Amino acid sequence: MSIQISKVNKHFGAFQALNNIDLNIQSGELVALLGPSGCGKTTLLRIIAGLETPDTGRIAFHGEDVSNREVRERNVGFVFQHYALFRHMTVFNNVAFGLRMKPKNERPSEKIIAEKVHDLLNLVQLDWLADRYPEQLSGGQRQRIALARALAVEPKVLLLDEPFGALDAKVRKELRRWLARLHEEVHLTSVFVTHDQEEAMEVADRIVVMNKGVIEQIGAPAEVYENPASDFVYHFLGDSNRLYLDPENHILFRPHEVALTRQAEADYQAAEVRDIRPLGAITRITLKVNSQDEPIEAEVIKDHASLNGLTRGQILYFKPKAVTTAHQ
């Protein structure tokens, strides 16, 4: 099921939350809506779902205008950050709920429901928890059950709003890899809201970068990372350094795009070492150049020659290896 969003505008009072949004999502694609808090991601997701009405513009599913259709009729599945499972129901009954609520003529038999629920629990790899209650599950397990519940009614579109937002960093990482694999298997058109660029890069087929109610760029993860359309996109997609050439002009480069040496060399600039942070396979060094207050961060492999015996206060020489010139 493809989704076409055309010229969507949305105000809340005088505030424009979405400004002329155009976006086409292909059938089976997993698209991330990425942007800072308040940029309009959730509003756009709610408009796709039918939970919110746009002021102007149109939403079509597979070419068919659904703008006037209610949530129920759109056949979308949801997983939200705090979308609580029913506490008084077992995991099995939570997943079965949507099927049992179907109108009588569409409702499968209890035998078919049981088969389906077990298939879904196997899909999210939690069949062994079928008889537990939500409070007996970890946060990550709950979100996987919420996903199984959303999938039970065979939605045509899956909408996820920061589904792993409340979980700790390690579980988040595991779950997003798991979600990417699940999507490979199921291939359901899915839209995923996140403010975490790493999450978007790792999970999505395409990323829609949003800022203040507009789309800044749409592209595959590597595309938006390598060819950012604006300074905003560049900064939002990863750590970045700004080095001023003069008060009006600066260049941008990422911490891993810095060459370091201990001896002065042509094209290298001197800087004082302010901090040395071992981060596993890489080490991050914070440098201070005389010409600006903003520090420069460099990331090199942990056994890089320039780090040998390095201490704070010493002088290092650096050179940006790949430079993205300022866009706007």
Ligand SMILES: Nc1ncnc2c1ncn2[C@@H]1O[C@H](COP(=O)(O)OP(=O)(O)OP(=O)(O)O)[C@@H](O)[C@H]1O
């Ligand atoms: N019902 C509402 N009434 C008034 N303002 C609203 C309403 N819903 C959202 N807004 C405003 O619209 C803007 C966009 O909100 P939205 O929830 O879409 O942002 P978001 O990008 O999802 O942010 P976050 O990552 O913080 O959830 C925000 O400034 C928000 O305060």
